[in-house]
Amino acid sequence: MSIMRVVAITGCDSGLGWAIAARTAREGIVTVAGMYNGVDTKAAESLKKLSAHTYSLDVTNPESIAKFRDYVKRLLNDNPNYKLHAIVNNAGVMIIGDYEWQTDSMVENTINVNLLGTMKVTSAFLPDLRQSAIQNKGASKPRIINIASHCGLQPLPCFAAYSASKAGVLALTKALRMEHRKHGLSAVAFVPGGFVSSSNIIANQGQQGKNMLEHLNEEQKSYYGQRIKTLSNYLQLATAHDPSYDSMKDENIIETYVKALTDDDPKQMYKVESWRYFFYYNLLKLPLPEAFIGWLVKKFLCFPE
Incomplete structure (x- = not known):
């Protein structure tokens, strides 16, 4: 059997x-x-x-x-x-x-x-x-x-x-x-x-961005509001093809x-790992200055400011 x-x-x-x-x-x-x-x-x-x-x-x-x-x-x-x-x-x-x-x-x-x-x-x-x-x-x-x-x-x-x-x-x-x-x-x-x-x-990221903004206090909204909207719009466009x-x-x-x-x-x-993932993730393992690590992460993510 x-x-x-x-x-x-x-x-x-x-x-x-x-x-x-x-x-x-x-x-x-x-x-x-x-x-x-x-x-x-x-x-x-x-x-x-x-x-x-x-x-x-x-x-x-x-x-x-x-x-x-x-x-x-x-x-x-x-x-x-x-x-x-x-x-x-x-x-x-x-x-x-x-x-x-x-x-x-x-x-x-x-x-x-x-x-x-x-x-x-x-x-x-x-x-x-x-x-x-x-x-x-x-x-x-x-x-x-x-x-x-x-x-x-x-x-x-x-x-x-x-x-x-x-x-x-x-x-x-x-x-x-x-x-x-x-x-x-x-x-x-x-x-x-x-x-x-x-x-x-991340299909619901647009709605999640709205939820994030709504739950913040006034100081947080003033400080983060535009960045949340910008990132949410960017991510919505990235997943717009459904x-x-x-x-x-x-x-x-x-x-x-x-x-x-x-x-x-x-x-x-x-x-x-794509070549891009391999390149960045191996660089991030190195004992590099924190400021340089931060720059590498921004380059990898490519998120709007």
């Missing part, structure tokens, strides 16, 4: 999540796609056509996570040749703007989705993954794949909460990898690089994900 690998993925409504769910299904792997917007969307229907299982999932809701895990568990119980191979913690949010501008709810939601959501989903599936790893008689290790970010490796201005959440994801991944090495269970960080133009991750759920076409990102998913003994980190 041939073994069928099962992979559960969060945040599959668009962008990277939809692309990796689609590719996982095309690899002939049993794919369970967590959909924040539900299972009656075009994105969900397209995944179903690829034989993926779609299921509603909100990674900030413990009951939703439990139901998602139970659905995967039923698939495993109903199909003796199915084996849990991986969970992929992809669900994520990002709000761009100085930390002082952001409301408590913006900061809390960033941490709740990106870090605590990853932790809660991992906790839900960890016993099953550990057992799968201990029972593993195949060549390929079961694994946890956490979607990280360059911002977790090198924090950037306007990305404080996001950087903190992704740095936490990287630390969590390293700790899990050390804890479960003896079980044959691996934990992997996947850093996909920049893909904002093919994602909806990418569809299947806009992610970067084969380098998708193929690197496939390696993280299928390598028999996966590395601790898989990272995709």
Whole structure:
């Protein structure tokens, strides 16, 4: 009886999540796609056509996570040749703007989705993954794949909460990898690089800019108001094309994900870097004067003043 690998993925409504769910299904792997917007969307229907299982999932809701895990568990119980191979913690949010501008709810939601959501989903599936790893008689290790970010490796201005959440994801991944090495269970960080133009991750940035401005006091509005408006307008124009759920076409990102998913003994980190990312992020590692680092960051971000 041939073994069928099962992979559960969060945040599959668009962008990277939809692309990796689609590719996982095309690899002939049993794919369970967590959909924040539900299972009656075009994105969900397209995944179903690829034989993926779609299921509603909100990674900030413990009951939703439990139901998602139970659905995967039923698939495993109903199909003796199915084996849990991986969970992929992809669900994520990002709000761009100085930390002082952001409301408590913006900061809390960033941490709740990106870090605590990853932790809660991992906790839900960890016993099953550990057992799968201990029972593993195949060549390929079961694994946890956490979607990280360059911002977790090198924090950037306007990305404080996001950087903190992704740095936490990287630390969590390293700790899990050390804890479960003896079980044959691996934990992997996947850093996909920049893909904002093919994602909806900052689709609400215009409204978020308005929300930032409204919650500031009069002194803050006077000091920051024009800068917030300028940055919000710039980011709105950058995302005005409204990418569809299947806009992610970067084969380098998708193929690197496939390696993280299928390598028999996966590395601790898989990272995709354009030459621009490679150049700037390696310069930022050097012990350069702080003023020069600040200049480099401004050149890299290219945000309006």
